[in-house]
Amino acid sequence: MRNVNSLQVIPGVDQVEAEKKPFTRALPSALAVVPVSMLFGILAYRADWSILEILAASVLGFTGSGQLALLPLADSNTGFLTMLLICASINSRYIPIALTTQHRLPSKLLSKWFAAHMLGDEAYATEKASDSTANVFTIRFTIFFFWVVSGVAGGALSKAIPDSWISGGIHLGYPASVVLVYLSVTQIKTRMHGGYTRPALLMMVCLALAAVFVIFLGPIYFWVPSVLLTTLILHWFRYNE
Amino acid sequence: MNDTVFITIAALLSTSFIVRILPAIHGFQLPEAMMQWAESILPTAVFLNFIAYIFIQEIKVSVLAASVSLVITALIAFFKAGGLMLGMTGGCVSYYLIAAHLNQITF
Numbered sequence: 001m002r003n004v005n006s007l008q009v010i011p012g013v014d015q016v017e018a019e020k021k022p023f024t025r026a027l028p029s030a031l032a033v034v035p036v037s038m039l040f041g042i043l044a045y046r047a048d049w050s051i052l053e054i055l056a057a058s059v060l061g062f063t064g065s066g067q068l069a070l071l072p073l074a075d076s077n078t079g080f081l082t083m084l085l086i087c088a089s090i091n092s093r094y095i096p097i098a099l100t101t102q103h104r105l106p107s108k109l110l111s112k113w114f115a116a117h118m119l120g121d122e123a124y125a126t127e128k129a130s131d132s133t134a135n136v137f138t139i140r141f142t143i144f145f146f147w148v149v150s151g152v153a154g155g156a157l158s159k160a161i162p163d164s165w166i167s168g169g170i171h172l173g174y175p176a177s178v179v180l181v182y183l184s185v186t187q188i189k190t191r192m193h194g195g196y197t198r199p200a201l202l203m204m205v206c207l208a209l210a211a212v213f214v215i216f217l218g219p220i221y222f223w224v225p226s227v228l229l230t231t232l233i234l235h236w237f238r239y240n241e
Numbered sequence: 242m243n244d245t246v247f248i249t250i251a252a253l254l255s256t257s258f259i260v261r262i263l264p265a266i267h268g269f270q271l272p273e274a275m276m277q278w279a280e281s282i283l284p285t286a287v288f289l290n291f292i293a294y295i296f297i298q299e300i301k302v303s304v305l306a307a308s309v310s311l312v313i314t315a316l317i318a319f320f321k322a323g324g325l326m327l328g329m330t331g332g333c334v335s336y337y338l339i340a341a342h343l344n345q346i347t348f
Contacts, residue, residue, distance in 0.1 A: 028325040053246045061253025074249040083252035091260045093287060098264035100279040105265055116265035117257050121291065124284075171302055171340070177295045178314050178332035182325055184288035185318035191285045203289065210293030219298060223290065230286035238282065 022131070022138035029122035030146035032179035033064070035172040037147045040067050041154025042161055047075055051155050058151035062144060064120060066090050086220070093223045097124050104136040111137070118144040122176070125183030195238050202237055206230045303340050310336035 037058065044054045061067055066087040073083055098119060104127065105115045118140035126139050192199045213226035292315075299307035314332035317323060323331075 028329055032329060049246055053250075057246075057250050057253060061250050061257065063253055063256055066253055066256055070249050070252060074245050077245055080248045080252055083249060084255050087252055087256040088259055091256055093290075094260040095264050096279070096283055097287060098261045100283060102265040109266075112266055113262050116262045119261050119265075125288070125291075171336075174299070174336055175329060175333050177299055178310065178329050178336070179325065180291055181295055181311055181314050182318040182328040182332070184291045185315045186321075187288050188285055188292075189319060191281050191288075195281070206286070206289045207293050207296075210290045211297055214294055214297045219294060222294070226293075227283075227286050227290050230289055231283050234282045234285055235278065 022135040023142055026123070026126055026139040026142035029126055029179050029183070030143045032175040033120075033122060033143060033147050034150040034175075036064065036068075036176045037150035038154030038157070039172045040071070041151040041156075042158045043068070043071055044151075045155040045158040047071060049155070051152060054155040055148065055152050058148040062117065062120070062147060063087060063091055064147075089220045093227065094119060096227070101127070101136075104131065104133060106133050106137060115140055120144070120147075121180055122183065125180060125187055202234070206233055209233070303336075303343065305343065306336045306339035309339055 040058070041054050044057065045051070049057070057067060061070075069090055070083055070087060073086070098116060101119070101124065102116075105112045115137050120140070120143055123140045123143050126143075127136055131139070188203065192203070196202055210222075210226050210230060213222040213229075216222075217225065296307070296311060299311065310332045313335050314328050317328040317331050
């Protein structure tokens with residue numbers, strides 16, 4: 001019932017894209033996170049982590065940017081609470097995302113925990129409100145699996161990768177940024193369709209405000225206030241135009 | 242496994258529990274009207290912030306390469322001029338070509 005309502009809220013869903021198999025839909029995102037995860041594996045291995053430790057961090061600590069952020073902190077023997085505070089701040093954006101996607105998860109407790117743990121930016125941007133639980137699980141697991149395998153592969157290949165690739169200016173994380181921008185634009189286009197009289201102008205204003213928040217509050221602490229303000233603006237214009 | 246690595250993994254796992262597992266399993270159900278709002282307006286706000294965040298982070302590395310390639314990616318996505326693979330290829334190829342041209346990549 002909720003899925004039917006969700007479809008009514010979000011008109012103009014790309015049926016062709018939605019009808020693709022979930023694995024096929026998740027594959028480009030999964031491939032895009034490979035260099036980022038490999039980078040984590042390489043850096044961790046060079047910081048004297050074993051392959052088993054890289055595997056454990058990728059499986060249990062699947063947080064993308066959080067993993068990369070904690071590596072230098074681990075190197076300087078930072079305490080648990082400091083690490084938790086920093087990592088939770090970086091990933092605080094997942095709280096509203098997890099809340100609003102909870103109905104897409106399996107009903108069995110362990111599967112539910114696992115599916116919730118595998119939630120990532122790329123998976124969230126790939127999923128659709130009309131997706132079945134199985135589709136959501138497949139999308140999340142595909143990206144999670146590629147992330148874990150790539151991290152371990154990065155560690156294993158660490159010695160074979162030239163130092164210049166890491167320190168010489170090749171931006172290995174860029175494909176993941178590109179994929180996230182692509183998916184975000186398609187999701188915004190779908191959701192804003194029909195709800196606003198001047199969507200392009202409104203989008204530009206929201207983007208500019210969010211950019212100001214990033215610049216002044218920094219990339220860690222801008223998320224909550226900026227998302228809240230953007231939500232209020234979008235809400236106000238949706239019901240007042 | 243040494244203590245530092247164990248603490249790091251514990252912090253990562255705890256983070257996942259706090260920000261993803263706990264909100265998803267606590268069973269709190271929003272009212273239907275609120276749910277529609279949360280499924281359409283809130284995600285739009287999150288995605289707009291993703292874009293702003295990525296743009297600001299990437300222009301710190303290379304203003305021209307990131308600006309051009311992200312605009313190309315956004316246009317391909319907006320006009321559905323191909324799928325995600327084409328969008329990713331267009332964005333990445335333009336970025337690395339411009340960065341290489343500006344000598345921001347050393348091989």
